[in-house]
Amino acid sequence: METRLDHRRSACSNFINKVRSRPAYTQSVAFSHYNNISAQLPIVPDSGILIGGDIKAQARQCLHNIKGIVESIGHTMDDLVKVTLFLQDIGDLDAVNSVYRDFFPHVMPTRTVLAVAALPLGARVQMDALLSNGEGTFPQAPCPLVKLSRSSERAPHDPLSTQSVAFSHYNNIGAQLPLDPASGALVAGGIREQAAQCLSNIKAVLEHIDVPFDDIVKVTIYLTQLADLEAVDEIYRTFFPDSAIARAVAYLPARSVIAASALPLGARVQMDAVISHGDGTPPQLVEDRHNLVIRARNTDKAPRTALSTQSVAFSHYNHIAGQLPIDMSTGKVLTDCVREQTAQCLTHIKAIVESIGHVMDDIVKVNIQLANIEDLAEVDAVYTRYFPDYLPARTVIGVSELPAGARIQMDAVMSNAESTPPLI
Structure with missing residues (x-):
């Protein structure tokens, strides 16, 4: 079979x-x-x-x-x-x-x-x-689906990036800087104002294509200083959940936070997002596209965070939030050994994957951030053992810092063959 x-x-x-x-x-x-x-x-x-x-x-x-x-x-x-x-x-x-x-x-x-x-x-x-x-x-079966590329005047324009590109059951939103759409300049104020502008720009893009804000399944936040995260989170909470339905179930998308050495135009924060797209793109049939359910799930076998869901599935993909090498018994980052920290991150991802009836070989993409790029060989010595049959696609970057002094962080995208069911 x-x-x-x-x-x-x-x-x-x-x-x-x-x-x-x-x-x-x-x-x-x-x-x-x-x-x-x-x-x-x-x-x-x-x-x-x-x-x-x-x-x-x-x-x-x-x-x-x-x-x-x-x-x-x-x-x-x-x-x-x-x-x-x-x-x-x-x-x-x-x-x-x-x-x-x-x-x-x-x-x-x-x-x-x-x-x-x-x-x-x-x-x-x-x-x-x-x-x-x-x-x-x-x-x-092969299907000549249409790729929908769209931009709104209510969000900043970039000549080298489309604001939103939809294909099949997902929309991908280009990274939003804290730019005032009218002037094209950085918004006045500090990190809170910049965070609010990034999220407002994402919301404007979504409203332009008639997609509710709570259809976001994954957000990635890029910060030039991780110390700004607490202030960003104050603003983030005012945007999620956005609707009465989402508030009733306390829905939050998956999330990763990444330290950037610098961002375009000297911004302190930038955000991009992955959006569920229940309507699909033509010529998908109506019965194949409407009312698919977003499935947000957590397990007690991996660390929980207040502003993120561990795994958010929609249609044929699951998006797994950024995982730090947290020791579940202490709630703190594991020892300073990068091999042990790598194993801990992958153990958390494995626990999340298995809690929703999948296996590690269902992962299609892994993103790794390292506090020291020279650790990559040590990471690989552990990493390959978690993927016994094949290796997913991967992106590795070195970052200036990670939360709690960690040496490594990972997130992942997983295939979801059973898809998500229609709303009944």
Whole structure:
């Protein structure tokens, strides 16, 4: 009898075998109507070393690598719905942008940009991506779904990013800076005002496409100072839950908080979001798309946080909140050993995954933040043991700090073959 993993393997094997995988991750993992592409460094595929030259050359190589993966599975760059751009120096953004626009001659995907403390191999730039997958994965029949790219005048415009790109049952919202839509300038005030503006901009994007705020399933907050999180949380609580129905069940989306070394325009905070899209995108049939339920679930076997749900499922995906290496018996970060901290993070993710009837091999993407990028080899020594059959797509960055002095943090995206049921 075929398992959920067997179905995914039969769908993915055609392209996984065509691309060269690095030891600790798979370049591209598809499930249902999305492909998750691992972070691409500016590595020349033939030599396996970083490309020589300036930041433009490195950015171009990252994009060529993404394009090579995309084309190897029968897609084009216009099928991308989101790109995340990690820079060693935010001052390089203009140079990167001059290259970036050449790869998207028609419609821009959504985009998130941040500077980080370090990147693997000492690279100056790294990019990952999310790709629409109109043919779906077996046993879904190929379906020419429409990708809906939309922007609102009520939220800030970026010539290199679309505000919202929907495909199938998800919307991906480009990172929102604390910009006043009317002036295009940073909002006046401090961190609270900036946080409120980010969330107001997300809300404006959603209202423009007639989607309620409580359809958000995952939020990622990027802060230049983690000490600002308490003030951001004060504002965050005023936005979630947003409706009477959500308040009745105390619904909160999954969440990750990431330390950025710098953000565009000198902002102190930036947020992006993943949105459930119950209406789907055409030509999905009415009976396939309406009233799917968001399933938010927690387990006592992993740490709980006041402003985040551990796992939020919608349609064919589960989004798992950022996990720190918290010792469940003490409520504090485990020892200083990065191997033990890595195992603790993965144990929490495994507990969440198993609490909802899944296995670790159902994970399609993992995001890792390290306080010291030099710890990556030690992390990999533990990491690969948690994925016995195949390795998910992955993004790794170095950050300037992590909460509670942790050395590592992880979040994940998981396939959800049973989907979520319609509201009865």
